Amino acid sequence: MSQGRSPILELNQITKAFGGVEALRGVDFALHAGEIHGLVGENGAGKSTLMKIIAGVHPEFSGRFMLDGKETRFRSTRDAHAAGIGMVHQELSVAPDLTVAENVFLGNQPTNRLGFVQWRRMAREAGEQLSRFGIDVDPMTRLGDLPIGLQQLIEIARVLFSGARIIILDEPTSALSPPEVERLFTTLQKLRDEGTSIVFISHFIEDILRVSDVVTVFRNGRKIAETASADTTKGALIEAMIGRGGEKLEHSYTDDLLLPQSGAGSVVLKVEQLSLRRSLQDVSFEARAGEVLGIYGFMGCGQLELSRILFGKLRPDGGTLAVDGAAKSFRSTAAARRAGVALVPESRRAMLFHQEPVYKNISISILERISALLLKPVRERAIAQRQVEQLQIRPPVVGLDLGMLSGGNQQKVALAKWLTYPPRLLVLCEPTRGMDVGAKNDVINIVRDLRAKGLAIIVLSTEPETVLSLADRILVLKRGALVREFAGEAVSKDRLLEAA
Amino acid sequence: EMGRSEKPLKAAFSNAGLQATWCAQGKQAAEFWGKLFNVEVTWFDGQLDAVKQRAAIDNMASQKWDFVAIQAFGIGTLTQPVQKMIDAGIPVIDMDTLIAPLDQINVHSFLAPDNEFMGASVTQALCNAIGGKGKVIMTQGALGHTGAQGRAKGFNSVVKQFPNIEVLDTQPADWDVSKTARLWETYLTKYPQIDAAFFHNDDMALAAANIMKAHNRTNILIGGVDAMPPAIQAVSEGRMFATVRNPSCRIHGGAIVAGVAAVVGGEKSGQGIPKNVVTDGPVVTKANAAGMQWMEDHFLI
Amino acid sequence: MASSDSATAPADHKRPRGLASFLRSQMRNIAPFLTLIFLSAFFAIASPSFATIDNVGNILTQVSVTGIIAVGLTFVILCAEIDLSIASIANVTGIAVAYFTLQESYVNIANVPMPGFAAILLALALCALLGLVNALGLTIIGIPSFIMTLAMMQIAAGVSALLVRGQIAYKVPPLITTLGSGSIGGISWIVIVAAVMLLGGHLVLTYTRFGRYVYMVGGNREAAEFAGLNVKLILGSVMVISAVCSGIGGMLGVAHFGSAQQNEFDTYLLDSIAAVVVGGTSLFGGRGGIGNTIVGLFVLGVLNNGLDHVNIDSFLKILIRGLILLAALIINVYAQRLREQAAD
Amino acid sequence: MASSDSATAPADHKRPRGLASFLRSQMRNIAPFLTLIFLSAFFAIASPSFATIDNVGNILTQVSVTGIIAVGLTFVILCAEIDLSIASIANVTGIAVAYFTLQESYVNIANVPMPGFAAILLALALCALLGLVNALGLTIIGIPSFIMTLAMMQIAAGVSALLVRGQIAYKVPPLITTLGSGSIGGISWIVIVAAVMLLGGHLVLTYTRFGRYVYMVGGNREAAEFAGLNVKLILGSVMVISAVCSGIGGMLGVAHFGSAQQNEFDTYLLDSIAAVVVGGTSLFGGRGGIGNTIVGLFVLGVLNNGLDHVNIDSFLKILIRGLILLAALIINVYAQRLREQAAD
């Protein structure tokens, strides 16, 4: 449909690396006027990175960047704004201390001839724009006082009505309710008809197929395919996303999978009526020894908060938590660790020491057991070496700075530190995020080994595949509440998505 | 007997901190008199900091000198290196402030004004000028400063003799002009009648004079200490009533003379020169202001 | 179920939120104000000379120099940065303006007399330059502001020392003399200057894009960057603004106190930081403003002035000030926390 | 394809990475060391009295008190925090130990004489207590260390003022006198104490579990928390360690200087921070250590000492020190950046 016209934005052979990690490898991308361009791909495929290059966030990359047929180079987000490019980032990026009106005009408040901000005009226009978008809120309230979903909508509204001719939406719907998503799509289509170009990133393939004109698929930093949405199907897209190597692992999840009948051991963790303002409501469940409990939900459904509470980093507003039958109220992560709870968080940056060697990363959590007062580096290294070999971490050199390892290997190091003296309860957040197929398989095997040793394991993920491939029992978390349990029954990706 | 040295002498001087005008004037005086007596003066600045001065004196003590002269910033903080120099046979002349209580250290001589006398004499001049009755305020320097303690003692000893003089306030302003200004704004509000004010130095006096002028209260007689040129000017213009000379030039020049006399003339401590030389200065009023200025210009007092 | 959720949600925000919740959300602003009222009442009872018109005038003049310096510092702290060189820059600027003015013959400084306006411009240029060095160190080289301005504190003191060489200068250009120590209709010019600068700072922060950018950068630096703001330029600007405000404060201070000398303004460092922070501007940036700074100025001004009116042991006063400062900081942090809870 | 990638990769690391890359990665440690050698060479040429045994002794004693204080500060900065109350706590501890010692009759302080060991214990308890207040303010209340220790600086100064009341005390317990001003075999005890404490600090940081935790907390606080470390306890401990080191420095300093008085140790604040930072310990935490602090101590010690041996205008020296400090900071930041690049 866009053939014949020349694209307003054209990228050629874009390559971008962060340290040793190549996020994009020789990607071509073209965007035409008046089209909605869907972008799909696994986590870590490089979608956000490419969009950030377009929005001027990453000024350093190699490749050719053509805007309106002219070679361009943005040095900053300002240049991108000036060129009419607006982006809604994946992570909420608003100024919570400013008013709603100011956030709508973020960085572009209307001023009079003297350069003074026209508060009343700003409030009025912000109010008008928001109500056109179906948001009814006093423009002079402080943004931070609103719920996250509403904040996200306001950020979207800001970009949509900023007058940008190229609009990039990076997973804008993750915190939105279905009617809000509906309104967003209507608005997108209207803007498209007025000639605006839109890039729309989402993990919801149906949404992509419904709203976009063209779809591009990314995998592992490369562009795999580009087709008109009319010419493709959900199945074809998923296959393109996951790739040949994934067939064995991923393919089955679209079909029903039978969860085993529970043969698990004693209750290790018992959580009752857990609640945290805005994030969790009355969450109750149990985790048993020798069982992997999967908790699935969309981004922002409260999973992260739940994992933090289990590990003593957040304190719940209400509810109780018991480990091996003893009620616990963790005052710190140290207390949780002593009680036998371990957490592998979703972000590598948050769980590893990049400037320190591998063995220190592995030994940090068990240092107390290795040494009373003085360090025993020889023992530390020996323990680390064993883990490195067992997990096939490459290169198998424990003295290497962690930052030198590839992402997948770093992830294994994060797991390794809990293996020498296994905890009672292991909480894994997004354990396979950013991993290639082989590494994912390794992690699955490690987790199964641990289960066999009698640990209780909780896997929290926003990726259905991860949960399906690991869990013996699955809970679905939605807006902070548990809405569905799959145990001893058939489950599939579609069923999970439906429940969430 | 005393006089210009034949061979050039090497002397080391240190004072509290060259940021202070009184010290800066002393440095000029020492260099002036040094030239006359063929003494090459090397300066070790105390930077108004006990630790820095101690390091400087440590460094001084590891070099060779014909004589040294020191004004301590913190009493008792320089004893060790000074003792080392004394042990090495270097005459050490103590200027203005005690290096340590005199029983702890055997300096060649201690040249200092009598702070109590200075405080008393200028207070006396103020009390006489207001006819022995009225209300007065003293603004003190830093309470830990021995000079300030002496000046306060002098002030108190004089006002005690005047039953009709009421002391309204004696808070310290720590030699700080901004604190002086704040205090005096309060005083001018609090006390409708103030007849005279004694300040532990001229800088504070001049800062307060500025505040009085802004509040149209120029009828207060102001007395200070130091008689540095700006204060002499203020006295001759009538902005200040009196100040008393703390003779920086006499002390620093005297240190040169005492050092040369010790090295060249073989003067011994306690015999050729007393252990303690009181170097007082006169009260400066309009009457003798011009002459005082001339003497300072030529580093005589 | 999900849809009913979101249907009710927007309505929620227009519902009045209850007095308790409102008060809690305003804690940041109320706490310092209560401190001020409490202190004022205390001193008014403790000393008859405290609560007089005249003394109000005193307090006003006494907080003026701090107020002028604090205007710039408010910008810096709103950006979640700090400036430790304010007092030092105030000092060197005051000294510079005297250095470029003809002094009486008894002042023994090798100075370079110039016409008044030139002296003022040169002094302003000097403080702007030092601010620029701070700005470049912070934004281009990436030295944290805390340590960059610590070095600048030394450098500015060094320049001061070179200019006055231990002497004291008394004369400044007539304009500065008038503004620093003159008065009009019973009101000191310096109070008027401080009021104008505080008002100006408030207007800039509230009504100009630049001012709003300052809040944005302080509130969420990443969001500000994504919104296309030139964050480095804004951070650099606030460092220069801070230096220039300090410079103006220093020049007028020299006129107010009647002399320019080394280390004259040292107390203003702690006083200005304390005024901004005690007033309730968040050290983490993004919250507060000139209104808070004004309250903070008066808390400290009343405290200092009041302690002069009552007869407390001079040595105890230092401790009392320290403890009140700590108490105010604790209140500041807790008020922030309460506010965050109220927001939920 | 993915498998071929990872098959070839391991070989990569075993390949020597080149001298240039190694040097770049060591820049943080090399740069201050070069500065030290350069400064020493410069002063040795400029002044005959600089490079003498006697003067080396001077430099050693002159850096001793700073060194003792800097041991604790190194812990704090390795955790990416700061302690501005070190000098003030050193001062109050020195004053306290004298306060609890019998003074000569001419010393006019209402002090409370005690046996020497009791005086020492009480003084140590005092500094530990003040450190604990810092620790609680930082970890429990959540006041940023920068501002918490700023308030503590005032509070400790207030306590000092109350104890000495403007007077000067001379006597301290015999043990302290010996350690502070005695010498053995031509070497000052204070140098030995400083060396022992620096060595102790180094051993703790390098060979104990606690030391490892300090580096980990400084390197990535969030990761440390996720590893189940008690981050608050570690942060609190370093604040107390810093206060106690400062206290020891203050007690020995009082003996070394021969008297205890208000504001005696003010310079140690900037000097200690500068020593740690100039030596190459990262302000952002996690990198550096006592070895760096020692180099930093000598850079500053040589600079201060050397400037006394050459005839530079006294007023210029202040500026020169400021500029060298700034230069060292810039090098520190760039060295960090080079290192990060080398790591990629």
Ligand SMILES: Nc1ncnc2c1ncn2[C@@H]1O[C@H](COP(=O)(O)OP(=O)(O)OP(=O)(O)O)[C@@H](O)[C@H]1O
């Ligand atoms: N600032 C950064 N520093 C280092 N690595 C980064 C950074 N940003 C992204 N990466 C890495 O680049 C790769 C691509 O990330 P990107 O965010 O583009 O993925 P994505 O396709 O948007 O994934 P998702 O669907 O999870 O949002 C990942 O391996 C990621 O870890």
Ligand SMILES: Nc1ncnc2c1ncn2[C@@H]1O[C@H](COP(=O)(O)OP(=O)(O)OP(=O)(O)O)[C@@H](O)[C@H]1O
């Ligand atoms: N800065 C570096 N210096 C030296 N070697 C590095 C560096 N960064 C990565 N490597 C090595 O290069 C190899 C490839 O790294 P890369 O991150 O591309 O791995 P990958 O194929 O993405 O693996 P994974 O699937 O585990 O993320 C790895 O073995 C890694 O150890």
Ligand SMILES: [Mg+2]
């Ligand atoms: Mg993304």
Ligand SMILES: [Mg+2]
């Ligand atoms: Mg990888």
